[in-house]
Amino acid sequence: MGRALLFVILVAFVSPAMAEPVGAPIPLGIAVATTSNVALFGEEQVNGAKIAEAYLNARGGVNGTPVKLVFQDTGGDEAGAINAFQTLITAKVTAIIGPTLSQQAFAADPLADRAKVPVIGPSNTAKGIPQIGEYIGRISAPMTVVAPNSLKKALALNPQIKKTAVLFAQNDAFSTSETGVFQEAIKALNLEIVTLQKFQTTDTDFTTHVTAVLGSNADLVVISGLAADSGNLVKQLRQLGYKGLIVGGNGLNSSNMFPVCGSLCEGILVAQAYSPQADIPVNKEFVAKFTEAYKKGPAQFSAQAFAGVQILVEALAKVEKESGKKITEMELADVRTALNKALRTGSYMTPLGEVSLDAEGEVHQKQFYVSVIKMSPDGKAGAFELSK
Amino acid sequence: MSSAWFLQNLLNGLSIGSVYAVFALGYTLVFSILGIINFAHGAVFTLGAYLTYSLAVGQFGLNGLLAGVSLPFKLPFVLALVVGGALSGLAGMAVERLAFRPLRKRGADALLALVSSLGVALILVNLIQYLFGAEIYSFPADVFGSLPPAIIFTVSGKLVAVRSVQVILFGVSMSMLALLVWFIHFTKQGKALRATAENTDTASLLGISVDSFILGTFFISGILGGLSGTLIGVSFGLAGPYFGVAYGLKALAVIVLGGLGSIPGAVVGGLVIGLAEAFLPPEMSSYKEAVAYVLLFVVLLVRPQGLLGNDAEQKV
Amino acid sequence: MDDFIARYGFLFVTIIQQALLGLSLYFPLMAGQLSLASIGFYALGGYVAAIMGTHPELAAFRAFAGGFLYPLEWMVALALSFVLALVLGFPALRLRGIYLALATIAFVQVLGVVVLNMPIAGGAVGIFGIPQPFESRLAYVWFFGPLLALTLFFIWKLERSGTGRMFFSIREDELAARSMGVNVTWRKVQAFVIGCCLAGVTGAMSAPFLNTWNARQGTFDAAVACLAYVLIGGARSKWGALLGAALLVSLPELLRPLKDSRMILNGLMLVVACVYMPRGIAGLLARSGK
Numbered sequence: 001m002g003r004a005l006l007f008v009i010l011v012a013f014v015s016p017a018m019a020e021p022v023g024a025p026i027p028l029g030i031a032v033a034t035t036s037n038v039a040l041f042g043e044e045q046v047n048g049a050k051i052a053e054a055y056l057n058a059r060g061g062v063n064g065t066p067v068k069l070v071f072q073d074t075g076g077d078e079a080g081a082i083n084a085f086q087t088l089i090t091a092k093v094t095a096i097i098g099p100t101l102s103q104q105a106f107a108a109d110p111l112a113d114r115a116k117v118p119v120i121g122p123s124n125t126a127k128g129i130p131q132i133g134e135y136i137g138r139i140s141a142p143m144t145v146v147a148p149n150s151l152k153k154a155l156a157l158n159p160q161i162k163k164t165a166v167l168f169a170q171n172d173a174f175s176t177s178e179t180g181v182f183q184e185a186i187k188a189l190n191l192e193i194v195t196l197q198k199f200q201t202t203d204t205d206f207t208t209h210v211t212a213v214l215g216s217n218a219d220l221v222v223i224s225g226l227a228a229d230s231g232n233l234v235k236q237l238r239q240l241g242y243k244g245l246i247v248g249g250n251g252l253n254s255s256n257m258f259p260v261c262g263s264l265c266e267g268i269l270v271a272q273a274y275s276p277q278a279d280i281p282v283n284k285e286f287v288a289k290f291t292e293a294y295k296k297g298p299a300q301f302s303a304q305a306f307a308g309v310q311i312l313v314e315a316l317a318k319v320e321k322e323s324g325k326k327i328t329e330m331e332l333a334d335v336r337t338a339l340n341k342a343l344r345t346g347s348y349m350t351p352l353g354e355v356s357l358d359a360e361g362e363v364h365q366k367q368f369y370v371s372v373i374k375m376s377p378d379g380k381a382g383a384f385e386l387s388k
Numbered sequence: 389m390s391s392a393w394f395l396q397n398l399l400n401g402l403s404i405g406s407v408y409a410v411f412a413l414g415y416t417l418v419f420s421i422l423g424i425i426n427f428a429h430g431a432v433f434t435l436g437a438y439l440t441y442s443l444a445v446g447q448f449g450l451n452g453l454l455a456g457v458s459l460p461f462k463l464p465f466v467l468a469l470v471v472g473g474a475l476s477g478l479a480g481m482a483v484e485r486l487a488f489r490p491l492r493k494r495g496a497d498a499l500l501a502l503v504s505s506l507g508v509a510l511i512l513v514n515l516i517q518y519l520f521g522a523e524i525y526s527f528p529a530d531v532f533g534s535l536p537p538a539i540i541f542t543v544s545g546k547l548v549a550v551r552s553v554q555v556i557l558f559g560v561s562m563s564m565l566a567l568l569v570w571f572i573h574f575t576k577q578g579k580a581l582r583a584t585a586e587n588t589d590t591a592s593l594l595g596i597s598v599d600s601f602i603l604g605t606f607f608i609s610g611i612l613g614g615l616s617g618t619l620i621g622v623s624f625g626l627a628g629p630y631f632g633v634a635y636g637l638k639a640l641a642v643i644v645l646g647g648l649g650s651i652p653g654a655v656v657g658g659l660v661i662g663l664a665e666a667f668l669p670p671e672m673s674s675y676k677e678a679v680a681y682v683l684l685f686v687v688l689l690v691r692p693q694g695l696l697g698n699d700a701e702q703k704v
Numbered sequence: 705m706d707d708f709i710a711r712y713g714f715l716f717v718t719i720i721q722q723a724l725l726g727l728s729l730y731f732p733l734m735a736g737q738l739s740l741a742s743i744g745f746y747a748l749g750g751y752v753a754a755i756m757g758t759h760p761e762l763a764a765f766r767a768f769a770g771g772f773l774y775p776l777e778w779m780v781a782l783a784l785s786f787v788l789a790l791v792l793g794f795p796a797l798r799l800r801g802i803y804l805a806l807a808t809i810a811f812v813q814v815l816g817v818v819v820l821n822m823p824i825a826g827g828a829v830g831i832f833g834i835p836q837p838f839e840s841r842l843a844y845v846w847f848f849g850p851l852l853a854l855t856l857f858f859i860w861k862l863e864r865s866g867t868g869r870m871f872f873s874i875r876e877d878e879l880a881a882r883s884m885g886v887n888v889t890w891r892k893v894q895a896f897v898i899g900c901c902l903a904g905v906t907g908a909m910s911a912p913f914l915n916t917w918n919a920r921q922g923t924f925d926a927a928v929a930c931l932a933y934v935l936i937g938g939a940r941s942k943w944g945a946l947l948g949a950a951l952l953v954s955l956p957e958l959l960r961p962l963k964d965s966r967m968i969l970n971g972l973m974l975v976v977a978c979v980y981m982p983r984g985i986a987g988l989l990a991r992s993g994k
């Protein structure tokens with residue numbers, strides 16, 4: 001007990017004194033997972049956010065004041081997300097982008113909401129996220145529209161399809177809700193689900209699942225999962241002789257698929273909330289800058305993080321315009337409140353297309369895409385090709 | 389239940405089960421000498437895969453410290469496998485020096501080695517992430533030359549399909565097992581190892597240098613871990629620095645099921661769990677993760693020393 | 705100071721919460737049993753509180769219970785843990801040493817899979833929007849603090865009681881204890897059940913504390929972390945769990961300035977602590993006190 005107290009006192013001395021104005025450059029918090037087994041996504045988010053910082057500051061930041069991203073690792077758990085959020089809130093950021101997982105958002109977002117710090121969820125797709133509080137919004141759309149579209153695309157390619165096999169990652173929040181949408185759409189299209197298989201995102205050996213799919217004589221396979229597991233599943237399906245079409249959910253919208261299934265990724269229809277090929281000026285610049293920096297195209301997580309930073313910067317500019325004062329001359333608390341309000345007005349042209357946040361903080365995204373994976377013959381390079 | 393269906397699941401189960409077995413052997417060897425479970429074994433498994441990848445492919449991604457680096461040389465896969473295995477063995481020795489020996493010398497609570505090996509695992513996994521990033525790496529498809537992706541044949545009119553890499557997994561694992569059995573039963577070092585496992589005090593009276601044999605055991609255990617990691621990596625890709633964790637846990641179930649410290653037990657345990665997972669009915673797929681642990685629990689309650697363990701003494 | 709409380713309030717309470725989990729392992733260890741099952745009970749207790757706090761069919765009950773909802777959650781978690789621990793304890797505690805540890809890990813793993821398959825537990829997303837008794841995270845010290853004090857007092861009394869001495873006699877030498885007429889199995893189960901009940905109640909308190917509960921709570925990782933608290937803190941002292949939790953929970957936070965390499969150093973500190981404090985922090989303090 002004595003030790004804990006000593007520790008409390010020690011840290012009290014090094015913690016900074018209260019200071020109210022907004023710092024220059026304007027600090028924006030990024031709380032994503034750069035350690036733990038979620039780090040694959042967190043790293044993509046960090047990459048996208050860094051491009052946004054450079055790109056937006058080169059264009060003058062917030063009416064001439066640059067922004068500065070403050071990164072804090074959340075790890076993969078709830079406590080880590082809470083700690084990262086607390087660190088950022090006391091570091092006087094104007095807003096927070098994060099955390100990576102929906103489960104973490106349910107734990108950490110209420111704290112930011114109580115501290116009246118605006119939060120933009122870059123990848124939280126679960127039901128109920130914007131409803132956590134007034135200050136909570138997201139730019140990651142739940143995929144209710146696009147999943148059926150990709151099924152229709154599959155039917156257009158092969159009208160003979162009757163039997164579908166549905167597989168999903170049971171321990172992934174996004175995949176379990178997405179598969180529900182898929183299953184309803186399948187029924188609505190009068191197709192039959194001949195086998196329903198569950199797996200874990202940590203699974204690698206899918207031979208038993210594939211045996212069941214092959215045994216069911218399915219002529220369409222629908223997968224909701226993440227890149228590594230889905231990539232392995234596709235690879236094993238193809239190697240063991242499955243010839244029919246494969247439709248993948250939004251989790252498969254990642255170039256991380258390519259190293260896993262290689263040339264066998266060819267032809268998967270993927271439901272996308274973001275396409276690097278989208279014909280939008282800001283997206284073209286984003287893709288060019290990203291490719292220049294990282295030698296590969298951006299993933300959806302990177303684009304969503306970019307969009308998050310972008311809408312914060314644009315909303316901050318709106319706050320300046322409305323108040324007639326520079327952000328750096330305003331009180332932090334006022335900026336946070338005004339920013340939260342400004343975020344929910346108007347629309348933003350981001351790499352994701354035109355997005356807006358409604359009063360509740362829920363995202364409204366105009367464009368969704370269905371792409372086909374095209375691989376180079378040696379299986380080393382791949383691309384998502386928009387299907388028109 | 390057709391014979392094709394049966395054969396298909398049998399082959400699936402044997403293939404993955406054989407890798408479980410090789411991996412679990414690394415645990416069980418250390419346990420047989422020290423009576424302690426080496427929690428860093430899963431990290432060595434992961435490290436082995438990354439090392440072999442570096443030697444055989446030498447291309448790094450965009451996130452770790454090694455971002456954009458290409459190694460100037462590329463070893464043929466078989467050579468990379470051997471060198472990567474040897475390096476994993478050295479990593480196993482490093483684990484021993486770092487996490488086990490200092491505690492042994494101080495006569496600390498044996499349980500503490502669980503925590504210190506866990507610490508080493510934390511170091512290794514995060515070091516891998518620091519260097520390589522969390523992204524997915526994979527071996528090129530032609531790593532074994534131009535094999536067909538799968539062997540497909542018919543049994544009583546039904547198709548049975550086996551991935552070529554499954555056959556390789558099974559073959560390599562079984563050869564490793566044979567090699568290990570030969571080493572332990574037919575070489576001087578192997579016999580000394582067994583003597584040390586039986587009783588460290590007697591072994592040191594017989595003039596066997598216990599410390600160097602413990603170190604040697606960790607070397608072999610590291611090789612087994614690293615090689616099985618590479619095999620899994622070749623088959624399924626390297627899905628980030630944590631991809632060994634699930635295997636590490638499952639291998640724990642394997643060695644207890646077979647009997648702690650028992651080499652044939654680890655083999656039987658690995659195959660039993662692999663087969664049990666394969667024969668799980670498709671509509672129960674959501675419980676696949678639990679199969680190994682349910683089996684473990686039931687076997688422990690019925691036969692606490694495991695399937696092939698002898699109930700001489702239970703060390704902690 | 706306000707900033708300081710905001711920044712480290714959660715961490716401070718987390719230390720107490722994790723110390724309680726560490727203590728839930730300490731009880732079976734008093735009787736020489738290494739069981740990690742209580743982490744499963746932590747998960748279970750959390751689900752009890754999460755379901756009682758959010759299930760739509762219990763809305764009328766919540767309105768009726770008012771502020772007593774929380775103690776009621778603890779009671780239900782306690783009762784459930786007690787029954788399940790008894791059922792699990794008798795067969796499991798026939799096992800000894802590392803076998804018991806591994807069997808209990810298996811229990812934790814199986815429980816995780818079962819929970820993931822139960823619709824009432826909310827699947828992968830879990831349960832969220834759990835009612836909050838306090839606004840500030842630091843205020844949860846009013847939940848966990850008294851429980852910790854009570855637990856430590858209980859251990860203090862137990863150590864001086866006949867039951868406690870029987871626990872210790874089993875830890876020192878099971879055969880000797882048996883020959884002295886100690887009902888070894890029953891005493892082991894007793895220690896096991898107490899630990900599981902403590903973890904269940906801690907879980908029930910933790911669900912509101914974390915705002916959300918899901919299948920990723922109370923996993924193998926959590927189990928070994930708790931074991932680490934006890935061993936690094938000192939497995940033979942009731943203060944060990946608290947000291948260990950204080951060190952290991954705050955370490956990753958104190959290492960934050962190191963950014964990407966912080967978890968490497970965290971692991972290194974774990975090894976160093978094991979090597980240089982073979983009897984744990986409590987052992988070190990006791991020695992320097994003499």
